[in-house]
Amino acid sequence: xxxxxxxxxxxxxxxxxxxxxxxLIESKGYEVITAESGKQGWEVFTKxxxxxxxxxxxxEEHDSGFILSYKIKKDEHGKNIPVIILTSATYVTGFKFGxxxxxxxxxxxxxxxxxxxxxxxxxxxxxxxxxxxARTEKV
Amino acid sequence: MEKAxxxxxxxxxxxxxxxxxxxxxxxxxxxxxKRLLEREGYIVVTAENGNEGIAYGTSExxxxxxxxxxxxxxxxxxVLKKIRELYPNTICFIATAYASYETAIESTKLGAYxxxxxxxxxxxxxxxxxxxxxxxxxLLEAERWKKEREERLLEVAFEKTRLNTIINSISDGLLVVxxxxxxxxxxxxxxxxxxxxxxxxxxxxxxxxxxxxxxxxNKFLDTGIYxxxxxxxxxxxxxxxxxxxxxxxxxxxxxxxxxxGVVVVLxxxxxxxxxxxxxxxxxSMVSHELKAPIAAVYGYLKIFDDSSIKLTHEQxxxxxxxxxxxxxxxxxxxxxxxxxSRIEMKTVQREIKDLELQEILRFVLDTFQIExxxxxxxxxxAVDTFIPPFKGDFDEINxxxxxxxxxxxxxNRDEGKINVKICKDNSYIVTEITDTGIGLxxxxxxxxxxxxxxxxxxxxxxxxxxxxGLSIVKxxxxxxxxxxxxxxxxxxxxxxxxxxxxxxL
Numbered sequence: 001x002x003x004x005x006x007x008x009x010x011x012x013x014x015x016x017x018x019x020x021x022x023x024l025i026e027s028k029g030y031e032v033i034t035a036e037s038g039k040q041g042w043e044v045f046t047k048x049x050x051x052x053x054x055x056x057x058x059x060e061e062h063d064s065g066f067i068l069s070y071k072i073k074k075d076e077h078g079k080n081i082p083v084i085i086l087t088s089a090t091y092v093t094g095f096k097f098g099x100x101x102x103x104x105x106x107x108x109x110x111x112x113x114x115x116x117x118x119x120x121x122x123x124x125x126x127x128x129x130x131x132x133x134a135r136t137e138k139v
Numbered sequence: 140m141e142k143a144x145x146x147x148x149x150x151x152x153x154x155x156x157x158x159x160x161x162x163x164x165x166x167x168x169x170x171x172x173k174r175l176l177e178r179e180g181y182i183v184v185t186a187e188n189g190n191e192g193i194a195y196g197t198s199e200x201x202x203x204x205x206x207x208x209x210x211x212x213x214x215x216x217x218v219l220k221k222i223r224e225l226y227p228n229t230i231c232f233i234a235t236a237y238a239s240y241e242t243a244i245e246s247t248k249l250g251a252y253x254x255x256x257x258x259x260x261x262x263x264x265x266x267x268x269x270x271x272x273x274x275x276x277x278l279l280e281a282e283r284w285k286k287e288r289e290e291r292l293l294e295v296a297f298e299k300t301r302l303n304t305i306i307n308s309i310s311d312g313l314l315v316v317x318x319x320x321x322x323x324x325x326x327x328x329x330x331x332x333x334x335x336x337x338x339x340x341x342x343x344x345x346x347x348x349x350x351x352x353x354x355x356x357n358k359f360l361d362t363g364i365y366x367x368x369x370x371x372x373x374x375x376x377x378x379x380x381x382x383x384x385x386x387x388x389x390x391x392x393x394x395x396x397x398x399x400g401v402v403v404v405l406x407x408x409x410x411x412x413x414x415x416x417x418x419x420x421x422x423s424m425v426s427h428e429l430k431a432p433i434a435a436v437y438g439y440l441k442i443f444d445d446s447s448i449k450l451t452h453e454q455x456x457x458x459x460x461x462x463x464x465x466x467x468x469x470x471x472x473x474x475x476x477x478x479x480s481r482i483e484m485k486t487v488q489r490e491i492k493d494l495e496l497q498e499i500l501r502f503v504l505d506t507f508q509i510e511x512x513x514x515x516x517x518x519x520x521a522v523d524t525f526i527p528p529f530k531g532d533f534d535e536i537n538x539x540x541x542x543x544x545x546x547x548x549x550x551n552r553d554e555g556k557i558n559v560k561i562c563k564d565n566s567y568i569v570t571e572i573t574d575t576g577i578g579l580x581x582x583x584x585x586x587x588x589x590x591x592x593x594x595x596x597x598x599x600x601x602x603x604x605x606x607x608g609l610s611i612v613k614x615x616x617x618x619x620x621x622x623x624x625x626x627x628x629x630x631x632x633x634x635x636x637x638x639x640x641x642x643x644l
Binding site for chain 1: 427430431434435437438439441442445447448458461465595600
């Protein structure tokens with residue numbers, strides 16, 4: 001089992017960023033399955049049952065990433081896998097991101113936020129730390 | 140001596156001009172009294188019976204009336220009543236030969252100043268009249284004072300009402316509270332902007348106010364000291380920016396400089412906030428939209444630079460191709476944004492000329508010939524006779540139709556149709572552009588002209604665009620006081636109708 005490549009669901013509506021991040025994550029020894037919208041992401045998730053999900057925040061809607069991550073975390077399989085949300089939102093664009101209030105934390109179920117452009121080592125580090133935590137918790 | 144006496148007489152006459160009415164059936168008494176009084180400077184009118192007395196006494200105001208009690212046609216009391224009814228300040232004497240206690244009481248009850256027992260000496264008469272006149276002077280003075288006072292009160296009341304009317308008419312809200320936080324004065328706008336149904340005068344209003352408004356007032360009320368400064372806050376009275384007011388709060392002093400209360404002026408800034416929000420949204424959308432292609436190209440460059448990633452020749456070619464496409468899109472977007480900003484800032488230098496719209500549409504369709512052929516579209520341009528020229532700037536009108544025709548091609552199906560019809564109604568030249576494209580859902584039609592809105596679905600996935608084309612179209616149409624309408628059926632096609640006015644320009 002440990003030798004099996006972990007499968008990451010990568011969801012982004014920008015096909016170029018999708019391609020690039022796929023290459024980057026693959027280069028770190030993961031298998032990547034992709035989707036180009038929140039809606040498609042959910043379809044792929046239910047079919048493929050990936051080991052982790054990396055989701056862009058703003059896709060067809062401004063909160064598509066939140067909605068998908070919420071649905072995944074509510075899912076029987078999904079509640080045990082790490083979900084990371086990618087965001088290009090900064091103080092400049094004015095979009096609020098991150099879970100700062102209690103209500104938001106309750107609603108936003110993702111495990112981490114990563115800023116775009118993605119620094120691949122940061123992403124992999126986060127992913128592995130979550131996989132590690134999950135493993136130790138199981139033990 | 141003589142001179143002095145005549146001077147006094149003249150003075151007397153000028154000063155007084157006291158008018159006396161004598162009502163008596165006894166001729167000798169009338170003439171005698173008249174002569175006596177006129178010599179003393181009085182103006183005298185005589186009446187020989189009761190009716191005549193009433194007629195004179197009510198036709199003008201006399202200072203003094205001397206009325207005989209017993210007259211053949213009527214009782215002097217009747218005459219007295221009638222005169223006093225109209226002129227309550229006329230001093231009336233009842234003259235009677237039958238002086239009795241009862242008569243005296245009766246006549247004074249009815250308003251006689253006094254009675255003069257007949258016969259009387261000239262001195263007695265003059266003395267009575269002098270006293271009576273003094274009384275009248277007091278009465279007149281008192282009346283003048285009363286009238287003045289009433290006038291002043293009326294004036295004050297009027298000023299107060301006028302001030303109230305003005306305060307109630309101000310579109311800004313006004314609320315005044317005393318130093319205990321009790322409402323003292325407010326206008327209808329204040330109710331509206333504080334979202335309150337009613338305010339009772341003297342009720343403690345602070346706890347019923349929006350917390351932020353209460354905080355503002357308490358800044359003064361808590362210190363209890365008058366300070367010549369003001370505090371301001373923007374308060375969202377109704378959530379979701381439905382009602383935002385700017386509250387400006389200052390303290391009101393007593394004449395001795397102590398704190399009397401606080402006055403709050405509330406201004407509705409909802410619209411202003413909406414515009415501000417739209418502007419912020421626009422800026423954040425622009426940043427986001429500009430960042431995406433940069434990030435994409437940046438990402439490819441990083442991958443090329445990453446020695447740990449081995450790329451095939453095909454991949455490299457593909458990524459360079461994709462980078463060029465993204466940069467191309469970025470450039471178009473920047474150009475569109477510059478156009479929008481030029482139109483918005485009204486810095487566009489318009490060269491207004493007579494334009495033949497049919498010529499412009501022919502020109503636009505020509506420039507798209509390659510794309511039209513590629514999709515095997517059939518194009519029809521129908522122009523009514525007598526289309527008046529349109530006064531406009533060629534580049535702008537060209538841009539308007541280029542964007543619309545470009546959409547009609549991009550979103551059309553292969554072997555579809557584009558029909559362009561130009562006609563006129565009473566005031567507009569109407570250009571109808573009909574395509575057989577993907578069509579729009581009702582909710583998409585609503586957002587169609589907003590910046591960066593693009594229909595996102597499987598069919599549009601591979602169609603490039605900045606999301607600004609129709610926004611520019613709308614701005615150009617607006618700039619010429621025209622209008623644009625859209626009719627569409629999802630899956631069937633879309634009709635854009637552009638109305639450009641050919642009059643009044």
